Amino acid sequence: MENREVLFEVIHMHKAFGPTIALKDVSLKLFRGEIRGLVGENGSGKSTIMSIAAGMQPPSSGEMRFKGEPWSPAGMVQAQRGGIAMILQEANTIPGVSVAQNIFAGREDEFSRFGMVNMKKMYQAADRVLEKFGIAHIHSRDTIDKYNFEDRKLIEITRCVNDDTEILVVDETTTALSQQGREILYKLMHDMAERGKSVVFISHDIDEILLHCDVVTVLRDGDIIDHLSREAMNAPDAAKTIRYLMVGRDIGEKYYREDFTPSCQEEVALELKNISFGPIRDFSLQLHKGEIVGMGGLSGCGMHEIGRAAYGLERLEQGGVIRNGKEIKSPLQAIQSGIGYISKNRDTEALILNGSIGDNIVLPSLPSLEHGTFISPGAEHKLADREIEAFRIKCGSRKQYVSTLSGGNKQKVSFAKWSAKGSDVLIMDCPTRGVDVGVKQAMYSLIEEMKAQGKAILMISEELAELIGMADRLIILKDFQVTKTFQRSPDLKETDIIEYMV
């Protein structure tokens, strides 16, 4: 093993964001031909290392060596040209232009003569690239807006990776992809490893890591805790070992709810009465106090839209959303009647990234903090601090900008908003998207606690496991229609459900 060629090396790297230390004295060797898994909780530094390698930010101290030479890229583009490409979690395509222009963004020179871009040549080249990656259903001439999130992600991958790419960093990309999309990505990763290149695979999905990686590195609090070889990963309790290493303590078996009987109170907390809008026709749902209703399906099945409608964000053609006998027609009415909504688009919709944690938490609660017109900063701070404390949000202070938080802590902030407001009905769209094990566990116990307090929860998710684990009642949608409703039961298996989804 030691005689393999070291492709990339990080030596004594240190990175701090203000008072927060993201990496402390980390050293890491990456060999040719390996798929390296990087796991760790949010904020453990796993994305930070690779984002430094890919030129997104400079290290505070320490050095890097790539192919034996010192490596200090000035930006992502330079890093990509040098051979290190990184695929990010969030969508990174340029809206409003063609697929081909996206694929060759920043490389127009290759198709230019005398400053004029030869579009025909570019389209042809783009089609070849798309075919090579096995996604020929995407056409280079179409505008990128025609494609959904998953396709755009794939397009982005084709943009990052080319023949010169030596190291491919895949950062939490698979959460956005369907099984089919994942297969394409996995194939790409294995192809690269076989060709003597190297892949770094960052994921929260431990099963996925165990399946595809040659070696796994576990990080915690900016430190490398351990490396697991392929042999160790083949051990039967490998997943548990990794979780233990990540969290640093035994998180126990308790993950999802441990009771398996559906339960709720009599009182209806929220009712969707025969609502129709867009492709959704005549959908009805009663959500009771103390009940968790799960809603699952494929991404385009209409469940996200129903969640929006329940919060008054969609204009209904028929029917109504009713709470306490009153109809909900706008988010404002929804909030006033005690409904909270956590969008699946955390960074673009749920949170104000360029705002402080405090500003975000108190935003829906401002009307209730008013005395006349006056809103006391003291009251605001008290409320924000209370929630930061309650959710154990890892931050310097409430003044810290949300954009500087890790994914899990961001999600905690969006939960805290509604907890601060004291909402009794919560509509959560993909509440654990991009969140790691430890935080997931905390979120699940939080949701369970809310249920115990008598809150009504509509949990929309693309992860069947958590729906089965948490919901009292599980509604499965396909093509905007309910195909099946399951009651909570210990015998419910993913395989029983999937047939109603696809």
Add this chain to the structure above:
Amino acid sequence: MKKTLALILALAMALSCLAACGNPGSAGSEAPAPGTSEAGQNNPSGEDNGKILFMANLNAGPQYDAYLAYLDMVCGNLGYTYEVILGDESNDPAGNLTAVQNAMTNDVVGLIACQDGGLSEILAEYPDLYVAGFASDMASVYDEGGTNASVKDNDHFLGTVADQYVNGADVGQMYFDLVVEKGYKKVATICFPPFAYPQLAVADEVFRTLVEEYNQTADEPIEVVGEAEVLMFEPLSDAYFMEAERQDLDCIVAPLAGCTFVYPALKSAIASGTISADTKLLTSGFENDEDLLADFGDDGVITAICIMTPESILVPMVMLDNAIQGKPFADYTASEAVDSALYIIDSREDMDRVLSSSLLGTGDAANTAASWDAIQDLFTRNNESATYQGLKDFLYSDALTVDGLA
């Protein structure tokens, strides 16, 4: 890195222009000037009598250059410095006042104003400041019920020199005479809007009346086509010449800065063959544009230009200096608006003379007919018996006309 570089560049720019601006004598703002050395035995230029502000209504062009060259010479001899300030583009009272306020330093003693907006506020704000008008008829001062009517009787306001004629009727007469002299029979007129330039409307009216009178006795009458075209301070549009009746004009009478506002459209209409190639232009304004100047004369498109002689700025300078020195003219009783000296350039020879030997044409105060030697006795400080009438006589003497040029 780039940002640092940009920052350094910006700093360098800031420093260099601070250095340049701080350097006295640059940008024509301060004495001493070329004119000083030849003249001024009576007043050693070491004298420091203070600063004159010149609120100009132009900021470039041959006229502007001529003003500054002449001010250099006169101020140098009198021991003043001067500074050009930019009034409000639209003559807004508050804007003009702000311009004066910002430039006001302890040594400012006088103001030459080419704009009348805010005059009463300026005089109220600075009661010790002497103000003389120039290149403006100051209608807001002299018209009945004008916004600055109170200024007229203020002893610190020293009257004004209009750009050409105070009275529009004289302008109408001047252009009428030119039309008759050149023998044009089919003419059209162009004006600025009457609310802004009421005297231009008067000029147009008088011009038409004179034509009517002329037609009663003439063998061949003059036809004035349509109403005057009103330009909203924008150059004449090409569409103007699309009208059939404007396609065989003998001439266009445009008593405004026609070199800029009318000439381009006219020239392009001729070039495209839309209108008769013999359409001529009688106008005002002066540009140092070779093509335009080459197109002047009876063979060209522009056959006459009437323009204020830039040396007319002598009048506000005399009035200010007398007042500042405490020696007003004995025969000066009340402020008034007077006509300026005038160049009527109506032949190629005239133009060549202006270009070769006038202050206006060369921008050099050595070429003025009103040299320090010629004017120094107009100041009461040099000549106890100098009179207001004497100043006006000099202003309207042949010396300041085209005929007076060498």
Add this chain to the structure above:
Amino acid sequence: MEGKQTHLAWIKDHSANLAAYGGVVFCVVFFTILTPMFGESIWSARKLETLMSNVIVTALMSVGAVFVYSLGNMDISIGRQVGLYATIMVVLGNSTGSLVVPILVCLLLSVVFAVINGATGEVLHIHPIIPSLVVMFVLTGVNSMLFVNMNTRNISLTSMGHEIFKSPILMLVVLVAEVLIVSYLFNFTKYGKYAKAIGANQVSAQQSGVNLIKYKVIAYIVMGVCVVVASVFQMGYTGAAADATGTGFEMNVMVALILGGMPLSGGMRSKVSCAVVGAFTFALLDVGLPMIGIAARNTYIIKAVIFLIVVLITCRKKDGVLPR
């Protein structure tokens, strides 16, 4: 080590404010030291008066405009609004003999413009600058029609004295009062907090229960009222209005806010102080530079350079994640 780092971080976080405040402090110190060398003093009563009269209109407008800029919007009809209000005040002031009626009329109009500027962008899904562009053109037309009908280019207040509006004390009092009121609205009520939230993330604000149209219109109303107050001083200083009154004021507001460190994208970093700091910086340059022997017409280039420096410092891009 850590202490130093936090200091550095603090400086980095506040660099926009430091640049803006630094600019105004630098100007004050610079001119205090240099003007006596030229036999002048920036601290003379007369110059302070000049400074105040220079700064007042822009400052009054900019303070209100903070609300609109915090939305990430801008209103380019401000200048023409000032022109119209000044004209109305002179005309109605002369016919009624007091400024009460004209000011009420102007306030009413400002609300109408606020509704147009604030709501139409949201309702019709067009960029919010478009309605203000339309308002600007309409008002330009209305104003020039008014003056053509009156057959003059400027009119003045004859029915009453306007000396009171030339008092620097009154200017200061009104400015301080306006700053206090707007600061209260901006920092301690939901009107300001919502405006900032909308500027920072409109979708998130909406999902947090902010009625976009309502609070955008309110932001424009706050600005409108401030513009009316500014118009009183614009008109009152000379007691006159002209067809060109107010031309280019929207640019003065923009320059003042940018010089004051206001982010053009709006959001949480918006501050009322930006308006005051920026307006004073600019006015100090206007008044101070000629006092140290720099000809008034050369001040433009210096102001441009200083503007460039401030913008370079304040508008640094934080998220260097490219290519996007």
